[in-house]
Amino acid sequence: MELSNTEVIPGKKITKYLGLVMGSTVRAKHIGRDIAAGFKSIVGGEIKGYTELLQEAREQAINRMTKEAENLGGNAIVNVRLATASVMQGASEILAYGTAVIVE
């Protein structure tokens, strides 16, 4: 599966547009990560636990989107957008969406 956040897959020709596909996941932080984060929020610096948590969540959202595109028979997704929203306190939703296409 090829992904791109531009309107085309650069260097390739789109033969068919299949429509919107999306994938999302809601993740909550857990207490172990909170303790480290609490300490980090005093001294400053990167909160690696949260960065990793979001990276995993983003990967999963993209995987789900890719699955949906596969079900439609696509082999690429163009115009991929990523969005993060806070749906409730201590949890966040990661959304990935794009247009499934068939490229040569």
Add this chain to the structure above:
Amino acid sequence: MEYVFLLIAFSPVIVALVTGRIITRAHNRSLERREAAYLSKMFVSNLKQPPEGAKVLDSTLVIGSVILAVDKFAAALAALKKIIGGRIRIIERVVKRARREALLRAVEKAHQFGADTLINVRLETSTIFRSKQGKGSPLVEIVAYATALKTEQGVQ
């Protein structure tokens, strides 16, 4: 006796005054080193299409993200500055640093892929794990994503 209580109450701020600087300086050094190594070799743009004349061999989506905590000293200073209003430089610097880091991570992923060009770079500041009341210390969350291109000759 009161002084002891005061000292305990403000100890995170005092600790942060030192650690914040050390962490910031180390991060800046690491950013400069990695920017010199990777960013200088990459053509980075938010063009929607590959630059004219570039022959694209392969492409992929790259994502870089980072979450930085603003240290307690900076947070305290920012809270004071909020009363007067105007530029809050200390927070500006953290956001800038986070943005550089996120973009650099995307660039590093592109480098691993063997790309020489990044197009359609999007920088997003997202809010996560934040309580509705905005309590807790400020977290800066940046996501950078782009399409990495492997071109035939590279872009000058």
